[in-house]
Amino acid sequence: MKGLKDKIQNLKIRASWGKVGNNNMSPDDDKGNYDYLATYNKINYSFNNASATGLAVTKIGNPLLVWESSTLANIGIEATALNGRLNVELDVYDKKTEDILTTPPIPLTAGTAAAPTQNTANMSNKGIEVSLGWKDKVGEFSYLVSGNFAYNYNRVTNYRGNLSEGYVTDATGARVYSSNIGQVSSGGDTRIIDGRIMNEYYLLTPHKGSGAYKNSDGTVNINGGPKDGMIRTPADLDWVNSMIAAGYKFQPVGTVGKGQLYYGDLIYSDVNGDGIYGNSFDKQFANVSTEPKYTFGLNLAASYKGFDFSMLWAASTGMNYLYNQAGINNTVTRLGTGIGTNIADNSYYYNEANPGDPANRINGSLPRLKWLSDSQSNIASTFWLYNASYLKLKNVQLGYTFAQGLIQKIGLSKLRVYVSGENLFMVTNYPGLDPEAGINLSYPTMKQFAAGLMATF
Ligand SMILES: [Ca+2]
Secondary structure (H helix, E strand, C coil): CCCHHHHHEEEEEEEEEEEECCCCCCCCCCCCCCCCCEEEEEEEEECCCEEEEEEEEEEEECCCCCCEEEEEEEEEEEEECCCCEEEEEEEEEEEEEEEEECCCCCCHHHCCEEEECCEEEEEEEEEEEEEEEEEECCCCEEHHHHHHEEEEEEEECCCCCCCCCCEEECCHHHEEEEEHHHHHHEEEEEEEECCCCCEEEEEEEECCCCCCCECCCEEEEECCCCCCCCCCHHHHHHHHHHHHHHCCCCCCCEEECCECCCHHHCCCCCCCCCEEEHHHHCCCCCCCCCCCCCCEEEEEEEEECCCCEEEEEEEEEECCCCCCCCCCECCCCCCCCCCCCHHHHEECCCCCCCCCCCCCCCCCCCCCCCEECCCCCCCCCCCHHHEEEEEEEEEEEEEEECHHHHHHHCCEEEEEEEEEEEEEEEEECCCCCCHCCCCCCCCCCEEEEEEEEEEEC
16 A cells, blocks of 8 residues: 555546526527416407407416526546656546426417416436546746546437437328428527437538449439539539439529539439428538537646746537628628638539639639529528637747846836737637637627736835
């Protein structure tokens, strides 16, 4: 045991369990504060063939309503070893949020009043947090390296039932595609549904064709067409026309033409196989949300004689943002509104009348420019879903502390000068302003430099 004590100075195993209540109504927008009461509103009704004003229930009350509750169980280890040089912390947690307030849909046969607020949804967050640190001194040089890592796994565990999609035979004997997504989930481009990430993206996907256009018997190849979903060449457009001639459809814009579906437009996958490329049944869950799955931090510090240096790095990965912003990557143009260089340099252009036009850019990464509106390409799809992972140098500081003997002569007890910089460097593929600040950022994060002098009398 003595040998071990020499190596490990501190070892703590801890566990905790707690339960807290919350009356904040989420994920639905309505506030749940007084929802145990029914809401009444003035409403007109017919009395002796004349309109009269009366009172009617417009939202059904729920006297059984309780707060949502979160149960957090946590187990962790803390250790300091090798004469305080190594520091380790590890935490594993399991958080269950139950009785989340929601307003489930009710059938119209229940009347026109809004459904009562109920405690129906559950959510699970599980994760791990690790922090490792090493500090040491070699002669007059001391240094510290510490890093942290966190992983979170989020799932909605109970909402409105399971998703059921597929072909069914309707009352007339016809084979039709049916989905209960509207009943079992809520939201739009991001949705809440049982078994998936909270507010997971649910989107159309650009059609990934094989690049071939026809089958060996001369018929149109339904798995062919443009490889990246954009109609780029005359052969791509011919394929679209042949598909339509063969009875297939493209949505949201179904007809081919300059003002409709044309060169430089995206077309979407027919995921459910109903022959319509890009209808609502072709939306899929993307396995990502705006919440990071992994976060990292790294802190480095060192000092030698009077000099001191420190640096802080941070990274988040595993989150995606649906981003389609005027002036940055949205290719819809308006009178009096400028377009960014990203759009000017990367939007598709093809001059049909002159295929050799040097201005042609048929490999442009963004769709063609459009005037005022675009209901084909600039709509929600995974084309506009960007990996928002980033690595940032958040802070660097270099300082110098003057030797005591020198400064005591001028009546000071301590004198330190320093220079520091913030947000100096970032690596990301996200085209927006700052992925750390989220999608809707109106003012960019600033890069800052500072120089300072600290005098203690
Ligand atoms: Ca379809």
